[in-house]
Amino acid sequence: MKHGLKVVGLLCAMFATGAVWAQDDGDEAGAADVTHALSGRPWYVSGMFSYVDSDSDRGTKGGLGGIVSVGKKVTWGLTLELTGYYSVADAKHDGGSADLYAYGASALFFPSKTIPNAYGVVSLMKGHTSNLPGPRDSFASTVFDVGVGYLQPITTHMLLRAEARYRTDDKGATPTGAKSTTSNFAEGVYSVGLLFPFGGGATQAGSADEAATAVVDTESADDDNDGVSNDKDQCPGSPAGAVDENGCPTGDSSAATDGDSAAPAADDGAAPTDSSGDSGSATPCRTPDAGEQVDENGCAVDGAAPPQ
Numbered sequence: 001m002k003h004g005l006k007v008v009g010l011l012c013a014m015f016a017t018g019a020v021w022a023q024d025d026g027d028e029a030g031a032a033d034v035t036h037a038l039s040g041r042p043w044y045v046s047g048m049f050s051y052v053d054s055d056s057d058r059g060t061k062g063g064l065g066g067i068v069s070v071g072k073k074v075t076w077g078l079t080l081e082l083t084g085y086y087s088v089a090d091a092k093h094d095g096g097s098a099d100l101y102a103y104g105a106s107a108l109f110f111p112s113k114t115i116p117n118a119y120g121v122v123s124l125m126k127g128h129t130s131n132l133p134g135p136r137d138s139f140a141s142t143v144f145d146v147g148v149g150y151l152q153p154i155t156t157h158m159l160l161r162a163e164a165r166y167r168t169d170d171k172g173a174t175p176t177g178a179k180s181t182t183s184n185f186a187e188g189v190y191s192v193g194l195l196f197p198f199g200g201g202a203t204q205a206g207s208a209d210e211a212a213t214a215v216v217d218t219e220s221a222d223d224d225n226d227g228v229s230n231d232k233d234q235c236p237g238s239p240a241g242a243v244d245e246n247g248c249p250t251g252d253s254s255a256a257t258d259g260d261s262a263a264p265a266a267d268d269g270a271a272p273t274d275s276s277g278d279s280g281s282a283t284p285c286r287t288p289d290a291g292e293q294v295d296e297n298g299c300a301v302d303g304a305a306p307p308q
Helices: 002-027 208-210
Strands: 043-054 065-077 076-090 097-109 118-130 137-157 158-172 184-198
Touching: 043 076, 043 158, 065 097, 065 184, 076 118, 097 137, 118 208, 137 184
Parallel strands: none
Antiparallel strands: 043 065, 043 184, 065 076, 076 097, 097 118, 118 137, 137 158, 158 184
């Protein structure tokens, strides 16, 4: 019972602290992606130091050890991992020490997007104990863990991992331990360590990949800022100011006499002559010099004979 109460108390403290961490991280731009429990990466390795609050029936003091895991995020709210632990605990009376280890699988559940880095964990492992005080000093067992944890981003490639677990170690029907009156142990396990995610990261907004695939709207763009979009501007490069609907300067008395002229002429006497330009072309349109040939749009004809 006391182990269960300790785990529940630590659970409440971790969730409360996690909420504060989540708020603080919102003010730290670029530190890590705290909106996703594993920073958008599907794989990770993790190592933690552990303290085991040993069951009094074991006949040992509190144990020290570690947990190593390799995991993969399956969905946003579910991660699976292969895991194993080792711990050593000194005997209370005869001066020896017991060795405990186990290996198996765990599932991590991330239930809340409000606190995305808080999770619940369940584990099922095959355990082995040796040198335990009592009539059965060595035996195999089935180990079951249930608990809670929190991942606190330190960088995008490293997270602090903290857990509190309630562990049952069931060794079968034969009683064992210092008192030889029970067939299973119940213990609290408290762990802290580091988690290193790896693999493909989530693409962030504004990234190079997104920019490379961006579609540029060339039709509505206005490169010369004269108020006429590029697809309608027959006089590109005209300065901002008084331009007509074709993007050409207005009010110029030297404009070509052709009613469809899109560019002004530099001389009152210049009139449209034979054109070598494409009447459907929007660009280029060069303002003619005095006496220079112009096409039907009033644009200077490049390559025409010079005026006599």
